[in-house]
Amino acid sequence: MNDNLTADRPTFVTHLECSMTGERYEADRLHGLSRVGRPLLVRYDLDAVGRSLTRDALAARDTDLWRWRELLPVRRTENIVSLGEIETPLVPISKSAGGGNVLVKDEGRLPTGSFKARGLVMAVAMARELGVTRIAMPTNGNAGAALAAYASRVGIETIVFCPEDTPEVNVREIAVQGARVWRVNGLIDDCGAIVGKGAAEGRWFDLSTLKEPYRIEGKKTMGLELAAQLGWELPDAIFYPTGGGTGLIGMWKAFDELERLGWIGAKRPRMYAVQASGCAPIVRAFEAGEEHAERWDDAHTVAAGIRVPRAVGDFLILRAVRESGGKALGVGDPAILKAVADCARADGLLLCPEGGATLAAYREALRTGEVDEAERVVLFNCATGLKYPMPEAPNWLDRHAAIDFDAL
Numbered sequence: 507m508n509d510n511l512t513a514d515r516p517t518f519v520t521h522l523e524c525s526m527t528g529e530r531y532e533a534d535r536l537h538g539l540s541r542v543g544r545p546l547l548v549r550y551d552l553d554a555v556g557r558s559l560t561r562d563a564l565a566a567r568d569t570d571l572w573r574w575r576e577l578l579p580v581r582r583t584e585n586i587v588s589l590g591e592i593e594t595p596l597v598p599i600s601k602s603a604g605g606g607n608v609l610v611k612d613e614g615r616l617p618t619g620s621f622k623a624r625g626l627v628m629a630v631a632m633a634r635e636l637g638v639t640r641i642a643m644p645t646n647g648n649a650g651a652a653l654a655a656y657a658s659r660v661g662i663e664t665i666v667f668c669p670e671d672t673p674e675v676n677v678r679e680i681a682v683q684g685a686r687v688w689r690v691n692g693l694i695d696d697c698g699a700i701v702g703k704g705a706a707e708g709r710w711f712d713l714s715t716l717k718e719p720y721r722i723e724g725k726k727t728m729g730l731e732l733a734a735q736l737g738w739e740l741p742d743a744i745f746y747p748t749g750g751g752t753g754l755i756g757m758w759k760a761f762d763e764l765e766r767l768g769w770i771g772a773k774r775p776r777m778y779a780v781q782a783s784g785c786a787p788i789v790r791a792f793e794a795g796e797e798h799a800e801r802w803d804d805a806h807t808v809a810a811g812i813r814v815p816r817a818v819g820d821f822l823i824l825r826a827v828r829e830s831g832g833k834a835l836g837v838g839d840p841a842i843l844k845a846v847a848d849c850a851r852a853d854g855l856l857l858c859p860e861g862g863a864t865l866a867a868y869r870e871a872l873r874t875g876e877v878d879e880a881e882r883v884v885l886f887n888c889a890t891g892l893k894y895p896m897p898e899a900p901n902w903l904d905r906h907a908a909i910d911f912d913a914l
């Protein structure tokens with residue numbers, strides 16, 4: 507019996523903090539970006555968490571996302587919203603798919619078919635807790651779908667803006683799940699500008715990636731989960747398809763919190779931020795040794811989820827990648843599509859293009875000696891491959907004609 511959704515558990519948020527200046531902000535208030543326009547991070551009394559929750563007590567709970575309640579921001583149990591946020595499996599892939607010692611964390615199993623559910627379930631629960639009634643957000647597809655689903659579930663009104671070439675399935679799933687969705691002739695940051703303008707006029711709350719503090723806390727659960735699933739021993743390397751970078755930043759934060767709790771040691775995975783070479787602002791900044799990334803013009807890639815020309819948390823991504831000893835890596839669309847096809851064929855695991863990008867980057871890293879075949883590596887498949895266009899399957903059989911069974 508899962509009581510993660512219903513049990514009243516103690517919470518430990520002390521305050522929020524500007525990720526750039528360290529300036530403190532009060533908890534339990536509605537916040538967007540910090541005064542200097544940078545993301546706010548949620549801080550906890552980790553000593554108290556450690557006194558309240560042991561690894562054994564945690565192990566006795568159901569494994570869903572809400573088991574981590576003491577490390578999450580939601581204060582009141584009745585504000586929890588859920589569509590069944592399971593712990594996602596680590597699926598090994600074979601050598602023929604391109605793996606040495608590789609596990610794919612398959613986030614496509616989450617509600618709405620992507621890991622955006624992790625971030626949005628938390629952001630919506632907090633919006634509810636803080637009394638928000640109307641939310642707007644820019645999206646490349648999956649985030650909008652997750653927002654629409656959770657917000658509709660708790661009766662919050664949502665308006666979603668997406669680039670006009672957002673995959674049709676995403677636009678429709680957003681609409682059918684109760685949001686008002688608008689296609690915009692521009693990219694995601696152009697959509698973000700519209701959201702920002704409306705928010706400044708007081709029309710709605712801006713739930714853009716990293717512009718509110720709680721999506722990170724939801725995405726952080728990827729790092730918490732990974733540590734628990736691997737027996738509190740982190741992998742040697744993580745390949746993460748990086749758009750806004752919420753997940754990478756969140757995992758890095760999770761590892762830090764777990765170490766402060768004494769649940770893991772100081773060992774960290776090398777974090778590889780994977781981008782498509784048609785939209786690689788973080789890779790360019792990494793290679794140039796910059797702390798911030800300039801906007802990438804003419805962004806294009808089949809991996810829509812990582813088509814993000816500008817990330818407000820750029821410096822946090824770059825910092826985590828550098829501190830970890832990892833890199834930012836770009837991969838081309840042909841390599842992405844080949845990785846998806848190879849993994850599906852060899853291992854029966856259908857990756858999304860963004861997940862394919864991590865496999866393509868891993869293969870390239872093996873080739874260049876950046877990773878060793880024996881090293882334990884985790885790739886993130888962030889959405890179900892079923893949401894994306896697949897290669898044609900044109901065979902057709904006339905059951906009334908003579909059937910050439912040898913040819914089947």
Ligand SMILES: *Cc1c(COP(=O)(O)O)cnc(C)c1O
Pocket residue numbers: 620622648649715747748749750751752753754811812858860861888889
């Ligand atoms: C949003 C998204 C990403 C990028 O995630 P960030 O944490 O925002 O960098 C990658 N893949 C898919 C499928 C996505 O929907």
